[in-house]
Amino acid sequence: MSKPYPLGANLLSASSSKPQGCNFSIYAPDCANLQLVLFNGKTQRSFTIENKYAGIHHIFISDISAGQQYGFSSYIEGEDWLLLDPYAKAVSKAPYYQPPYSADKSWHMAKALVTDNTFDWQDVPPPDVPLAETILLETHTKGFSQLNPAITSAAPGSYQALADPANIKLLQEQGITSVQLLPVAVCMHEPHLLKQQGVNFWGYSTLAFMAPDPRYATIDAVAELKTAIRELHRNGIEVILDVVFNHTAEGGQDGPIFNLKALDKRYYLRNENGLRNYTGCGNSLDLTHQASLNLVMDSLRYWVSEYHIDGFRFDLAATLGRNGDRFNQQAPFFHAVAQDPILQPTKLIAEPWDIGPDGYQLSYFPDGWNECNDKFRDTVRSFWRGDHGYLKDFATRIMGSRHFFSGGRWPHKLPVNYIAYHDGFTLQDLVSYNDKHNCANGENNRDGHGDNRSYNCGIEGITDNVEIIAFREKQKRNLITTLLFSFGIPHLLAADTVSHTQGGNNNAYCQDNAISWLNWQMDELKQEFQDWLSKMIAARKQYMLPFIDAFTGDGRNNHRISWYCSNGEVMQQHDWEHQNCLGLHLGLNTDGDELLLLFNQIDTPVDFKLPDVPPIWHRVCDTSSMHLAPLNVNDHYQLAGRSMVVLQRSGVNDTVKGHQVAADAIVTKKAVSTRPIDSI
Structure with a gap:
């Protein structure tokens, strides 16, 4: 007997009253007829789903085991499409297609996999680092280790390489408490990138919210990511996931149909002209719609329960609090998170804006949410560039931007301060380039932010001028010391620990190559900066933390x-x-x-x-x-x-x-x- 809940594919063990098998359940109110399709090599079996409950189609199939490939077929405008389960916990391969997408191509796309959640966590406890003591290091799973010659225990660029002894040693020596990973959920590259045979390297185009991307696995993405998290935890290092719930890979009105567009058109924010685009990616999820809210909440709980994730950084989080054109601090999503006992202990970091009306919401997220403080970034960059008129603002940023984040609400409202983020110049490029150099992205340097507040110290780009090199190194130290000795949670970019340059590219989202892969060839200057950074983080912990605690x-x-x-x-x-x-x-x-x-x-x-x-x-x-x-x-x-x-x-x-x-x-x-x- 099948059941409507939980959604997705859930294995059931055999008992005296129940056979062994799998319960398949999918919310699809806009699909009158839906079939479950099971794949076995080149053969497939289809099952008509007759059981329905409140828009949910569900069916039980016996003798199913982990690894089974499946999908759901539906007739859409006279064509038979294969749809990916929004609750897929794993996929059979990295998704890819040659545009344009079609019903025929949907049958050759990555399939959902039935998974078994059994994993030996070996009783390793979570690090549970206090907010005030947190040192965030943002990195890309592949880019972090792809070129690191010290990696010996796993394939470079993989999930397991994150927990290689060489990486763990570096993180501990640097004083990093929490690794913040760019999105690891299955990503589908945008059509314009596919036409160029390119990829979305950063991963901000989610196809399946609960499934780890197989691009970073050798055999089993689920087991390998869990193993990496367990070993990082064993060494006292938290794992924060960057998650994208503001939009999906289905794009705008004319974008491809992977699942949500066919299953329920109400998943997305709409107006009289079609899908609202508050994200710059063609669509925006409507979290006032119960099914959308359920999908996001179920995904978050799954990552915490099954992967022991310590927290999340929410991309364009203002969209998650939207009620049409307006942001609502009392939005259903915020209330749902606040009352959830699984999510309550986790770290919640918001990118507090999107590109829609009423989109800039710095400091307006509820208690329990820390927010990325772009005011700190801009003011500190301007000050050290030498711009006049920033002294008072600079002082305010050092003291924790309290006009935004009152000290009476610390530590749960400590701002996340940063100098460099993935979507901008690295620290090295910040002191080496006055202008962005994004021609490698194929958009004639039109993409990326123009307001970098950078200073090349006299020469654009790489130079062998000793005086300029020395000035750049001093500017790097000025920026980082200000970050570490300000009130807030410091956010560091992994690229900056090795003085990595992207050649002035401040929007390397599509660069799955040496532009984005960290260069681990350390000369004397780079090694000195890395050693200095370790000492400065230790100095922050010794001298600055008591003041953060006291002023809280x-x-x-x-x-x-x-x-x-x-x-x-x-x-x-x-x-x-x-x-x-x-x-x-x-x-x-x-x-x-x-x-x-x-x-x-x-x-x-x-x-x-x-x-x-x-x-x-x-x-x-x-x-x-x-x-x-x-x-x-x-x-x-x-x-x-x-x-x-x-x-x-x-x-x-x-x-x-x-x-x-x-x-x-x-x-x-x-x-x-x-x-x-x-x-x-």
């Missing part, structure tokens, strides 16, 4: 904060308009540990008078030098041109709490006038 929640106003000019005077309102140098002084309680961050935006050195708070400061970092030689500093610091310095001193043991609160209140009140607006 109800006790955040019990601590000290002051802003200084280079002459040692507390900054006044007019100073924010014309100063090029800035000092941020942070202190715990009245006499606890202290940090002093010094910034010089111009090329001229500055003699910075330090605050009159003995004892002597200890130097943590000076970006003018690659080396972290210890140094004790007293009342002045010679701040090099275009550089940043981090100084630290340990405080005296805390005294009676009751006396501290009163004293801290006085200090806080006194310091308010010295802070840029909205930075508190």
Whole structure:
């Protein structure tokens, strides 16, 4: 006897009352007649599905085992199409076709596979890294290891290579807590790429939300991805998945029919002209429709339950909260996630925008959602490029963009700060190119973002000019040190750990080649930067984390904060308009540990008078030098041109709490006038 739930293909073990077999169930209210098709080599069997319940077609077939290929056939405008199960847990091969797509070609596409969820997790627990301690590393499964000669335990570019001892050693040495993988769900390449015999390398064109892409497997994508996750967990490293639920690979009104368009036209947002395109990809999923919401929620739960995924980064997440042309903070999707006990412990990171009306929603996602902070990226890039007028905004970004994300809502609303993301310049290219160079994408350099806020330091592209190379390295250190010593969750790009260049391509979505594959040939300069980065992440954990914890929640106003000019005077309102140098002084309680961050935006050195708070400061970092030689500093610091310095001193043991609160209140009140607006 078949059942409507759960949807998809679900194996049933034999018992005294039930035979062994598989229950197939698919939501298809727009299909009057639907057949299940089972494939065995070149032969196939078809079964008419007679059982229906609330738009769900379901059938039980005995003697089915894992690995069985299947699909659903339906007559659409007089032609017999084979449709892929939206709940497919695996596919038979990497999907590909030669445009245009047709009913005949649908029968030669990748088939869904029946899977067995049995896997030995060996009682390895999830790392469960606190938000404030999280260091994100964004990478592409294949691009991360394809050219790494140190990979020995697995095929380069594969799921299992992610957990190769060489990769795990690197991640641990770098201090990475969480790997954020670009989409690994089965991807179908856009028609214009297929015509060029190209691919969507990034994977932002989802065909099956629950099935891992076989492009990165040698035999069994399901088992190999689970194995990689287990071994990363065993070594204390979380796995965050980048997921695409805002649109599907079916494209616009004239796009191909893979499943959802035929099964239920209400899966997508529509208007009188057809499909709404708030994603730039031709369609937008309508999560106010119950079936769409179910598909997304079931997919998320499946990744957590069956793959032990630690969290998700949601591509163009504003679409998920849409009610037509408007974004709704109380959207059904947000409520569904918030009440789900499986999803509640996971990390949820939103890209808080799409390209539709009312599409920019930074800071408007509900509690429990962290958000990618593009304001941090743009402001910090502009500041270190030397642009004027960013001092106050720069200070606000360092303090966690609190006008967007109040410290009272930390850590669950800590912003995800970043300098570089997959969809833009790498860090190396950010300091090497003034303009994008995307001609390899085949669109005459029209694609990609034009507002990069980059600076080539004097020469466009690769150079052997020693002075320019040194300046670029210093700029990289300025950007990364600002990222690591700001309030928020740091997001790093894997390419930046090896100083990888994409040749100025800031939209390498279709480059499955050396443009996107990380170059692991480390010269002395690259190795020095990688070693420096490891030390700086360790310094963040040692010196910055206590301040993030202290400035979080109800006790955040019990601590000290002051802003200084280079002459040692507390900054006044007019100073924010014309100063090029800035000092941020942070202190715990009245006499606890202290940090002093010094910034010089111009090329001229500055003699910075330090605050009159003995004892002597200890130097943590000076970006003018690659080396972290210890140094004790007293009342002045010679701040090099275009550089940043981090100084630290340990405080005296805390005294009676009751006396501290009163004293801290006085200090806080006194310091308010010295802070840029909205930075508190």
